Amino acid sequence: MWARGLHRRFGAVAAVQGIDLAVRRGEIFGLVGPDGAGKTTIMRMLAGVLRPDAGEIRLEGVDVVADPERAKPLLSYMPQRFGLYEDLTVAENIYFYATLFAVPAPVRRARSAELLAAAGLLAFRRRLAGQLSGGMKQKLGLVCALIHTPLVLLLDEPTTGVDPVSRRDFWGILYGLRERGVTILLSTAYMDEAERCSRLALLHAGAIRHCDTPARLKAAMPGALLAVVTPDARAAHAALAGAPGLLGLLLMGDRVHVRVDDAARRAPELRALLAGQGIGAADIAPVEPAIEDVFVALLGPGSPP
Amino acid sequence: MFERLHVMLVKEFLELRRDRWAMVRLIVPLLIQALVFGYAATFTVNHVATVVLDLDRSQASRTLVSHFAANGRFDIVEMAATQQAVTHAIDTGRAVVAIVIHAGFAAKLANGRSAPLAIAVDGTNSNTALIALGYVSLIVARFEAEAMAHGWPVPGETASSGADVPLQERPWFNQGLDDRWFFIPGVIGTLTLIQVVSLTALAVVREREVGTLEQIMVSPIRPFEFILGKTVPFFLIGLGDVVLVTVFGVLWFGIPFVGSPLVMLLGSSLFLLAALGLGLLLSTLARTQQQAFALNFFLVNPFFILSGFAFPIAAMPPVLQWFTLINPLRYFLVVIRAVFLKGVGIDVLWPDLLAMGALGAGMLALSVLRFRKSLD
Numbered sequence A: 001m002w003a004r005g006l007h008r009r010f011g012a013v014a015a016v017q018g019i020d021l022a023v024r025r026g027e028i029f030g031l032v033g034p035d036g037a038g039k040t041t042i043m044r045m046l047a048g049v050l051r052p053d054a055g056e057i058r059l060e061g062v063d064v065v066a067d068p069e070r071a072k073p074l075l076s077y078m079p080q081r082f083g084l085y086e087d088l089t090v091a092e093n094i095y096f097y098a099t100l101f102a103v104p105a106p107v108r109r110a111r112s113a114e115l116l117a118a119a120g121l122l123a124f125r126r127r128l129a130g131q132l133s134g135g136m137k138q139k140l141g142l143v144c145a146l147i148h149t150p151l152v153l154l155l156d157e158p159t160t161g162v163d164p165v166s167r168r169d170f171w172g173i174l175y176g177l178r179e180r181g182v183t184i185l186l187s188t189a190y191m192d193e194a195e196r197c198s199r200l201a202l203l204h205a206g207a208i209r210h211c212d213t214p215a216r217l218k219a220a221m222p223g224a225l226l227a228v229v230t231p232d233a234r235a236a237h238a239a240l241a242g243a244p245g246l247l248g249l250l251l252m253g254d255r256v257h258v259r260v261d262d263a264a265r266r267a268p269e270l271r272a273l274l275a276g277q278g279i280g281a282a283d284i285a286p287v288e289p290a291i292e293d294v295f296v297a298l299l300g301p302g303s304p305p
Numbered sequence B: 001m002f003e004r005l006h007v008m009l010v011k012e013f014l015e016l017r018r019d020r021w022a023m024v025r026l027i028v029p030l031l032i033q034a035l036v037f038g039y040a041a042t043f044t045v046n047h048v049a050t051v052v053l054d055l056d057r058s059q060a061s062r063t064l065v066s067h068f069a070a071n072g073r074f075d076i077v078e079m080a081a082t083q084q085a086v087t088h089a090i091d092t093g094r095a096v097v098a099i100v101i102h103a104g105f106a107a108k109l110a111n112g113r114s115a116p117l118a119i120a121v122d123g124t125n126s127n128t129a130l131i132a133l134g135y136v137s138l139i140v141a142r143f144e145a146e147a148m149a150h151g152w153p154v155p156g157e158t159a160s161s162g163a164d165v166p167l168q169e170r171p172w173f174n175q176g177l178d179d180r181w182f183f184i185p186g187v188i189g190t191l192t193l194i195q196v197v198s199l200t201a202l203a204v205v206r207e208r209e210v211g212t213l214e215q216i217m218v219s220p221i222r223p224f225e226f227i228l229g230k231t232v233p234f235f236l237i238g239l240g241d242v243v244l245v246t247v248f249g250v251l252w253f254g255i256p257f258v259g260s261p262l263v264m265l266l267g268s269s270l271f272l273l274a275a276l277g278l279g280l281l282l283s284t285l286a287r288t289q290q291q292a293f294a295l296n297f298f299l300v301n302p303f304f305i306l307s308g309f310a311f312p313i314a315a316m317p318p319v320l321q322w323f324t325l326i327n328p329l330r331y332f333l334v335v336i337r338a339v340f341l342k343g344v345g346i347d348v349l350w351p352d353l354l355a356m357g358a359l360g361a362g363m364l365a366l367s368v369l370r371f372r373k374s375l376d
């Protein structure tokens, strides 16, 4: 699946401006970016429900912009907002979508049993979709999206509001799909999920700023990262603002991640600075950047263009 | 294609069945409104509170007053003694009509001169007043005729000229001129229009608002399949409305149904087509259910007023008359009243049927075209 030169505006808002991306079969491609970056808009265009103002989209050789109807049987799109019928049961929703995609009854029965089991929803088949928990709803969305065995799966923040156990189920299903060569494109607000993607596109203001594997994105992060562990991380975070050689500061629970131009030179300086402010017992050591650090470094204020 | 439509219908049916109050919501307001319209929508005025000031106190004046009292249209609430008392009764709203018989009424009547009789009505309710005034002239005319028979000369130059033959109004198809016969068939069209348009518009907008429309549109379903799936149930509900109110009107209010049920069915189907088209068109114009509700309110009222339900189209200014041409209710009222009261068939009603069919087809086509755009 690839897209070239995608543009879309809503009135005065240029939601997407010039996106190029290519996702290979069997890839899990992640879109990350702040709220309003244009993730949903891109997905809706790829799914053929929103017409781009300009640009080209190809999905398994089908021109999505010109012929969305032909692309639809090949793909599945799970919107950010739950889009199934809340007053139908789990089984009825599955039946409904399977029939819309012309899935033969035996295939439907086999697949829905398999998918429901994987999602841990077998016991809830007769429950109304509206009465499911948030995580169960998202998993039902995925089951309905997969009932017709799509080649391309578009998931818009599929795990937002989902508990860690359900998220694990969710990713279990995604890895299984990847094995079978399904192309997956998802947007996520969770950095640990971003880390699991084979490639990531960092999106900002409707444009892709960086696009690479998580490992290479980390390597490309300018500067080096130091973790400052102290009993009072909040005070340390405040004290470190404006320190010489500082590129970025990120409060992470009991520690502060400090991005500096030169780790060897700055570490003693920072220790001295903290001691001077009466924040002692600070342990300062270089760390591997998490994807969140990269995200902040590349997209945050003062980031390279 | 048939399978997708079928599963759409199954889904709509399941949703409707799961909505425990759906049937109550659909039927009860309809029956209540039919009842209210049946009893309230009438131009007949009875028991008009009347104050009488008889300054003549003659036999002739008493006879005239008894004519009013006996008629049933007027309730004499007060026999006033002075003009002030009359004014007070009108001002305080105790009486709507005042009859003042001046002194010398009998004498002038006896002389064959014009006898003074003053009628005052409370014009703040001009409808009642005008209708009551109509009755007054009828009663006075009858009194004149009787007075002649009793040998009192009536006002006028010669005795013969007073015996004018009154103009007889005799309607053909509603011989009792029962307003209800006129209104109940109209109520069928009006209530059906209101219900079907709002149901359709709200149902489609709701799917867009809660996000199910976006999910369903990434499936291979075509817009017209979705629209058909959404509208067929409302078409059936609309037909149910028509049958329900018709049966109710015939059984409860005793409205005659002299025409052919088949012509009625055809007319109703074409009308429903137009109503569904209108509802869908609204749904493509509204983003939220609230907007759809407001739009519906904004449109259905003029459609109602400009339909000929109560106000004759011929009496409207030309601009409004043109507007009635795109009003499906206008044509349906003609059809339904004709079928109910006159029993005429397609040979007479075809222009109205054709107009409804054209309006329906036009609005449906337009809304299918607009539907795609409204997804963005």
Ligand SMILES: Nc1ncnc2c1ncn2[C@@H]1O[C@H](COP(=O)(O)OP(=O)(O)OP(=O)(O)O)[C@@H](O)[C@H]1O
Pocket (backbone or CB within 6 Å): A010, A013, A014, A015, A033, A034, A035, A036, A037, A038, A039, A040, A041, A042, A080, B376
């Ligand atoms: N239907 C629409 N009408 C008008 N503006 C829109 C519409 N959809 C999106 N936008 C605007 O386009 C921009 C991008 O929105 P989009 O929903 O794609 O962002 P996002 O990255 O998905 O954000 P989030 O993380 O909050 O879901 C935003 O400024 C948004 O306000």
Ligand SMILES: [Mg+2]
Pocket (backbone or CB within 6 Å): A039, A040, A041, A080, A156
């Ligand atoms: Mg979004």
